[in-house]
Amino acid sequence: MKYLYWPLILLLTFTTACKQSPEGVVEYRETKQNLPPKERFGELFVNVQMQQVFPDGKTFVDCTPKYPTDEILDKYQAEKGVEGFDLKAFVLDNFDLPKQYASGYQSDTSRSAAEHINKLWPVLTRQPDDTAAVRGTLIPLPNPYIVPGGRFGEIYYWDSYFTMLGLQAARKVDMIENMIDNFAYLIDTIGFIPNGNRDYFLTRSQPPFFASMVQLLASEKGSEVYQQYLPQLEKEYQFWMNGMEQATAGNPAVQHVVRLKDGSLLNRYWDRGAYPRAEMYRDDVETVEKSGRDEEEVYRHIRSACESGWDFTSRWFADKENLHTIHTNDIIPVDLNCLLYNLEQTLAGAYAQAGDLENASLFQQRAEQRHQAILRYCWDNTGAFFKDYDFVADSIIDVPSLAGMFPLYFNLAIPEQAEMAAAVIKRDFLKAGGLLTTLNHTGQQWDAPNGWAPLQWVS
Template sequence: MTVPLPRAAERLAATPYELYGELFIDVQMQRVFGDGKSFVDARPKAAPALIRARFEAERRQPGFALADFVHAHFVLPGHSAPVGLRLGIREHIRALWPLLVREHTQAQDGDSLLALPQPYVVPGGRFRELYYWDSYFTMRGLVTDGRRDLAEQLLANFAYLLDSYGFIPNATRSYMLSRSQPPLFFKMVELLHADDPAAGFAGHLGALKTEHAFWMDGAAGLAPGQAHRRVLRTADGALLNRYWDDRCTPREESWREDVETAEKAGGRPREQVWRDLRAGAESGWDFSGRWCTDPADIATIATTALAPVDLNALLAGLENAIALGAARSGDTATAQAFAARAATRRELLQTRFWRADARHFADLNWTHAGDPRPLTAAALMPLYLGMATQPQADAMATQVRRQLLGANGLLSTTLVTGQQWDAPNGWAPLQWVAALGLARYGHAELARDIAERWCASVQRVYLATGRLLEKYDVARDRPGGGGEYETQDGFGWTNGVFAAFRDGLLKTPAP
């Protein structure tokens, strides 16, 4: 069931499923731990082959207890969420940064955690490793709080991952080396070279081109109506991108959940269900009715049938960054080629991804053109990256007020499904993208309103609980809920966006 990874396979660490086989399956399916991520993050006390052999020898003996065996042979992870500081919220965030820093420079046999050359910042809670798209929003706060050193170390780690693996994985775990996340590396470079972004792009041109090549693998020779990995051509020949995963097994950190989801999917091939679940994880929106044929039923997930509006806007931004970097480097041919790519994708965003009937951007079902996709907060990404027309931005502002603006900030979607990326939840990165995107097109009052509502709720929840959380209920002052695990605290991107809003957008005089 495992699809070989296409690049640098010799460098890829074996995953827990590959290392432990039936032991892994038994632990996950028998729910030895309430959270499936606990076992895949555990460190073995002996060589994995020896542990596997002991399991095979002991599993059928009288009195064998699986939980006891696991505790005897593995060091289980602890949560990385710092608690109990109870300072003022800005002082609390500044105090959290060093507590969220980790260092792991030497790989260990059987440990799923990947080695990195520099210290890094984890989100917190069950998320004990470096995550890709989280880190951009964390970096906003690090720069705001004078921790540029940590932000530069994060950028260096991502450049290392691009050089080592040919892409940036979802997170630095062996079981996440088959997928990436929203491509924000170029925004990280831009952030740390704010005075001269083109110079930053020139200095990281090789890494930027490597990431683009990863997302565009298979584009050459792709016929209309066909797709390969993350690239697709529509029936009339337009070249676009989708989320994907190079494996079609259950996610190892959510093995039991994915097996159960596939069992509920009727006649759909289970490998397709697992692929779409994994592709949903690559999107960062894991999970939302946004990806489903029936938003209320996760078993109808069809992520790979969609060309996401936010992904294609980000790739247009990446293509523009490469064009600017190449121009600064004196590579005129590359600059012209990527400027043309960016212009073509921008035109496609303004036409194919724009629902004129509903007056908002939306994902595109490339397999079924008649499928009108719903409004989600992802529709603000073209504004954030300057890819919309002014009339489109004006219409989006109207739709945000009518459909997505809650008492405590921006809703992820209007769908109520029980999934964590749907109503009533709001997430820090979506508040940032929406506010900055709307402000870019002159809707400063609405941008400020979103930021103020969200920050005020974060502060009220902090005063009540002493916690900074990964997600919030946009309707009421309480933690967000839903999804596969309990709401986590720490929390990198919440800290980063709150700090950047408070010391940036909300520090300037109101319009």
């Protein structure tokens, strides 16, 4: 499958002549809009990130250039060698900092939790922003959307499903539909749903919850919703299964697809990029230097872990402790494959509803094959829990995590497995504040002692 970037490029091309807008902002024609930040700004980008001009590496990549890229780069080359040159001052002169969306918001602790959340919806709502999009890294969306926190201007894929559950409870079904339509738009224009609507996220997706989103909307608006989004559900599936025909015993892993020793097809997280993330450039360079391993290999492992949404966790570490031992691409994640099982089941149902019994049968068969493969490769009978599988080492990865509850959430576990898994959760994971993410204390976000709301919900 070829990624459909040309419609996006055409959409983002800014074609107006230079002029003064009513707000006093100089409009200009940008010729390097769609390049990744490092390619677009070169040495300037590297120096800003490596010198930590901003404490958060995401700040610079979310800045909006005030002038055409070539003009900024020419000024940089002319000024950088001048005595007393101040890199931060140069950036502030030539870029607008990311908008501070939540500035001035104060939480009222006297409110109930429900009241607090309902007051947050307008704070977290973003409107389509074509101006920032045609200059910076933001990919414009057609409809309003909810972001996961006040600092963000962009939507994130898997976070959004759990946001939609809150919107459903608040009876904001129109916003749910807006967000699903935005994701459908991304599938139609790009070929998949990226990590978020920033151009530096275009090398990866996130956990495929689009089918769950459609199911949620169908529960509100009726089963005809499945036909409305059937083309996008199919394209989502094609993205995750791209390369399945090329995956063989001699070449088992192609992009997201892995053919296992018995011929079963399961999936892994995989990023097209093999270079530092723009938004965490310095961190990634330092991790690779510490690893002593092949640079491109480690960069891809890091980026692929970000596609999982679990960045970072001992699930992906060979030694279960250190980031520089990361090997994400060797791993069959149990949660990812449960989500793809749900996508296959959803497609089977949608095709049956449309009267396309051939495709309904095909996807039902694929779902059942995946179901059996998950039980075969991801169930650890000794540990009485579902875990990830290392297809390179041909072994279960002994890192219990809440990802192991996805087979129960999607009704894949047999009753005996569900009972054993529940006992492990109660014995090992359940603490006073909720459920631990894993049992390993590594200092990473997605390890103990941290707990995350989406995983509490699934579990």
